[in-house]
Each structure stands twice: as structure tokens, then as C-alpha cells.
Amino acid sequence: MLEIKNLSSGYDGVDIIKNINLSIKKGENLFIIGPNGCGKSTLLKTIANIIEYKGSIKIDDKEISSLDRKNLARRVGLMSQVSEIYFPYTVYETVSLGRYPYSKGIFDILSKEEKNIVLENISKVGLMEFKDKMITELSGGQVQRVFLAKLFAQNPDIILLDEPTNHLDLKYQIELLEYVCNWAKSKNKIIIGVLHDLNLVHHFADSVIMLQNGEIISNGNPKNVLNGEKLKEVYDIDIKSFMVNVLNKWEEVI
Numbered sequence: 001m002l003e004i005k006n007l008s009s010g011y012d013g014v015d016i017i018k019n020i021n022l023s024i025k026k027g028e029n030l031f032i033i034g035p036n037g038c039g040k041s042t043l044l045k046t047i048a049n050i051i052e053y054k055g056s057i058k059i060d061d062k063e064i065s066s067l068d069r070k071n072l073a074r075r076v077g078l079m080s081q082v083s084e085i086y087f088p089y090t091v092y093e094t095v096s097l098g099r100y101p102y103s104k105g106i107f108d109i110l111s112k113e114e115k116n117i118v119l120e121n122i123s124k125v126g127l128m129e130f131k132d133k134m135i136t137e138l139s140g141g142q143v144q145r146v147f148l149a150k151l152f153a154q155n156p157d158i159i160l161l162d163e164p165t166n167h168l169d170l171k172y173q174i175e176l177l178e179y180v181c182n183w184a185k186s187k188n189k190i191i192i193g194v195l196h197d198l199n200l201v202h203h204f205a206d207s208v209i210m211l212q213n214g215e216i217i218s219n220g221n222p223k224n225v226l227n228g229e230k231l232k233e234v235y236d237i238d239i240k241s242f243m244v245n246v247l248n249k250w251e252e253v254i
């Protein structure tokens with residue numbers, strides 16, 4: 001169970017997210033929507049304890065800020081938009097980093113069992129043939145899958161996904177979300193994700209929160225939160241009419 005109470009955080013003493021209250025049960029996912037700059041990534045970074053906060057974030061009654069680094073990494077894993085700059089590690093080395101929370105030291109040599117966990121997860125995302133390749137030599141979509149394998153290897157209780165599907169073509173967007181959501185459900189994990197694509201949110205979310213200026217203005221199941229009028233108000237455009245129009249065009253395609 002993840003319990004967030006009266007949470008505020010931001011940068012340089014200015015609160016970006018304000019008075020957030022949420023609770024999520026194991027095996028459930030929640031997606032965050034809202035316009036650019038409303039605080040979605042800031043909320044994820046706060047739950048990952050990357051930035052300081054006021055209020056409380058408890059996993060199974062343990063305050064996130066009280067956990068040491070390895071314990072925190074066993075509890076919470078963040079997969080962000082893959083940046084253009086990453087270190088020149090191989091696929092195998094990158095996924096191995098996911099096992100750091102379970103190692104004794106930073107440069108521990110992996111046991112046979114640990115190596116098998118790493119290989120198993122590389123295989124899960126279909127990258128075995130690339131395992132010794134440098135990640136700098138892979139496509140954006142392949143790199144995204146490497147980081148997914150690293151997250152699986154890390155095996156945290158709470159998975160934070162910050163726009164994980166950018167760089168991916170439609171097939172891989174759907175595949176990645178299906179994969180990670182099914183994996184999380186089968187292992188009783190919590191997912192908190194940020195997605196701009198409201199169609200994907202409709203399809204994958206158990207529940208949704210809508211943020212505006214750092215505050216939750218709507219919270220509930222996708223049908224209620226992705227309400228035409230509310231979307232119009234927050235995004236300042238009639239998204240629902242636009243989507244329906246597009247769907248009608250698809251109907252005309254042979």
C-alpha cells in the first residue's frame with residue numbers, strides 16, 4: 001500500500017505540487033495527466049525521493065525519506081524519458097546495474113544466480129542478440145527496452161514511469177505498456193505513470209488523477225476523469241470532440 005498525505009514539494013523553496021493526497025493498493029496502477037508544466041514529473045521525482053518534500057509518503061507504513069539508498073531502490077524504481085546522453089555501457093552492464101540494491105558493494109562481482117537474473121530480463125525484452133552491444137549503438141526504442149529490463153531486474157515494489165513510451169513506435173508503445181502493466185499485476189506491484197497520450201491512459205489505467213498547477217483537480221476511474229468538459233477546461237481545447245472526429249475518419253478508411 002502506498003499512502004501519500006498532504007504532500008508538497010518543489011524547487012528553490014517554491015512549491016510546485018501542493019497538498020497531494022493519494023492511496024494506491026498493491027497490484028493497481030494510477031496514471032497522472034495534465035498539461036505541460038503542471039507538476040507531473042515533479043510528483044514522480046518526489047515519490048522517488050529525488051527531491052525533498054513536506055507531508056508524508058509511506059510504503060507499507062515506512063516513510064520513503066527514512067530509507068537508505070539500497071532499501072529505497074528495492075522499493076521504488078523510476079523509468080524516465082530516455083535522454084540522448086547515456087554512458088557507454090553494454091546492454092548486459094546496464095541491466096546489471098538494476099541488481100545494485102541487492103549487492104554488498106558497488107562493484108560486487110555478480111554471482112551465477114544474479115547473472116541469470118540479468119540474462120533472464122534481457123531475454124524478456126527480446127534483446128539477447130544485443131547483450132554485448134554498447135547501448136550508444138542502439139535505436140531509441142531498443143534503449144528504452146534496455147531500461148525496462150534494468151527496471152525488471154531491480155524488481156521494485158513501486159514502478160514510476162515518466163513518459164516511458166516516447167521514442168517508441170505505436171506497436172512498441174502498446175507492447176511496452178501491456179508488458180509492464182501485466183508484469184506489475186502478476187507480481188502485485190504498484191505503477192504510477194505519466195502519459196500524454198490520453199488514448200493509452202483510457203486503455204491502461206485503473207485510476208487517473210488530473211493535475212492543474214500542481215494540485216489534483218480530479219481523481220477516479222478513467223471514465224470519470226477523462227470527462228470531455230473537464231479536459232476542455234484544463235487543456236483549453238475540446239479534446240473529446242477532436243478524438244471523436246479522428247475516430248470517424250478511421251471509420252472511413254478501408
Ligand SMILES: Nc1ncnc2c1ncn2[C@@H]1O[C@H](COP(=O)(O)OP(=O)(O)OP(=O)(O)O)[C@@H](O)[C@H]1O
Pocket residue numbers: 011016034035036037038039040041042043
Ligand atoms: N530542476 C528544476 N528546477 C527548477 N524548476 C523546475 C525544475 N524542474 C521542473 N521545474 C519547474 O516545475 C514546473 C513543473 O515541471 P514538471 O516537469 O514537473 O511538469 P510536467 O507536468 O511533468 O511537464 P511536462 O508535461 O512538460 O513534462 C515547471 O514550471 C518547471 O519549469
